[in-house]
Amino acid sequence: MATNLQIKGSWNELKGKLKQKYGQLTDDDLAFGEGKEDELLGRLQKKLGKSKEELRAEIERM
Numbered sequence: 001m002a003t004n005l006q007i008k009g010s011w012n013e014l015k016g017k018l019k020q021k022y023g024q025l026t027d028d029d030l031a032f033g034e035g036k037e038d039e040l041l042g043r044l045q046k047k048l049g050k051s052k053e054e055l056r057a058e059i060e061r062m
């Protein structure tokens with residue numbers, strides 16, 4: 001399991017894909033700062049009801 005998110009391409013592009021898949025996500029939910037992966041995953045975990053591991057894997061597949 002990776003300890004850090006391996007984000008491929010632009011974060012803005014990835015945000016768009018996540019918003020398409022999960023329409024309930026807001027820009028605040030997807031706010032991402034360098035070194036703040038756990039905060040991002042925590043917000044997504046609360047909003048989507050998935051584990052951090054599931055979310056990390058899904059983001060890395062995009």
